Amino acid sequence: MAASNPTERFSSRVANYVRCRPSYPPAAIALLQQRCGLRAGAVVADLGSGTGILTQLLLATGAEVIGVEPNDGMRGAAEGALGAEPRFRSVRGTAEATTLAEASVDLIVAGQAFHWFKVEAARREALRVVRAGGFGALLWNEHPPRASAFLGDYEALVRRHAPEYDRVVGSRADEVSMREFFGGPLQRASFPNQQVFDYEGLLGRLMSSSYAPEPGHPQHAPLVAGLRALFERHARDGTVVFPYATLVYYAQLRTP
Numbered sequence: 001m002a003a004s005n006p007t008e009r010f011s012s013r014v015a016n017y018v019r020c021r022p023s024y025p026p027a028a029i030a031l032l033q034q035r036c037g038l039r040a041g042a043v044v045a046d047l048g049s050g051t052g053i054l055t056q057l058l059l060a061t062g063a064e065v066i067g068v069e070p071n072d073g074m075r076g077a078a079e080g081a082l083g084a085e086p087r088f089r090s091v092r093g094t095a096e097a098t099t100l101a102e103a104s105v106d107l108i109v110a111g112q113a114f115h116w117f118k119v120e121a122a123r124r125e126a127l128r129v130v131r132a133g134g135f136g137a138l139l140w141n142e143h144p145p146r147a148s149a150f151l152g153d154y155e156a157l158v159r160r161h162a163p164e165y166d167r168v169v170g171s172r173a174d175e176v177s178m179r180e181f182f183g184g185p186l187q188r189a190s191f192p193n194q195q196v197f198d199y200e201g202l203l204g205r206l207m208s209s210s211y212a213p214e215p216g217h218p219q220h221a222p223l224v225a226g227l228r229a230l231f232e233r234h235a236r237d238g239t240v241v242f243p244y245a246t247l248v249y250y251a252q253l254r255t256p
Contacts, residue, residue, distance in 0.1 A: 018051045021208055022141045032107070032250070036250050037135055038063055039062070040062025041064065047110045048117070049069045050078065050111075051074050052067060052078030052082050055078060064089075065087060068094070068099075069091075070093065072092075095118075101129070102129060103128075103129065103131050103132070106134050115168070115173075115174065120180070122181060127183075136250065141193060141244040142172065143245070148241070149234065150240050150241070158212070160226070161219040162209075162213060163211075165211045168211045169211075175249070183256065187250050188247065188249050190245050195244075196240070196241055
């Protein structure tokens with residue numbers, strides 16, 4: 001059963017998260033450089049930074065990146081991977097209480113994390129820590145509008161065995177909440193993305209998700225059995241393609 005506290009939902013999933021979660025395409029990072037002030041020397045707060053998937057890409061632009069992550073296991077994984085980078089700083093905090101100084105960052109980002117935020121409190125905190133004219137950007141790896149045959153069967157399988165699937169997925173990329181966070185209109189861009197998995201990778205990808213029943217849950221064994229059958233049905237040359245649409249929502253953070 002997934003932890004009820006959002007900050008602890010991924011405590012048992014860190015290894016699979018590191019190994020099997022998707023990154024973000026270069027075009028998405030280029031957009032942040034072109035439109036949101038991401039540049040060498042800029043200070044970026046990565047809220048809900050997790051294991052550092054997005055953080056690593058931001059660091060590659062020459063920015064200074066502060067990973068703000070409440071989960072000890074996720075934060076530890078990021079520190080292990082990125083701790084030698086002098087432009088990286090890791091803090092134990094939340095979107096609602098970052099611990100960062102007032103007017104100390106140029107850009108606020110969140111990758112696949114905004115749906116866990118308390119929007120009103122996170123907005124207040126973002127306005128406190130961002131410098132005048134600073135941008136925010138919320139990134140998502142979501143299922144593409146037209147699902148492949150594999151992805152359609154995958155979603156049907158997960159829906160049968162993971163009671164939280166629709167609630168968690170339905171809360172992501174919610175434009176009403178994002179407009180509330182930004183304080184007004186926002187821009188949206190979409191880029192193709194994908195992962196290619198063997199069976200063990202596909203299983204790890206599924207088990208990295210907060211809604212996936214873990215060992216000991218009555219739905220875990222039938223879910224895994226169904227995943228094996230699904231993989232054998234769709235695999236070509238021992239792999240399946242897991243497609244995404246990478247969505248980027250961005251805007252200047254507007255004061256009231």
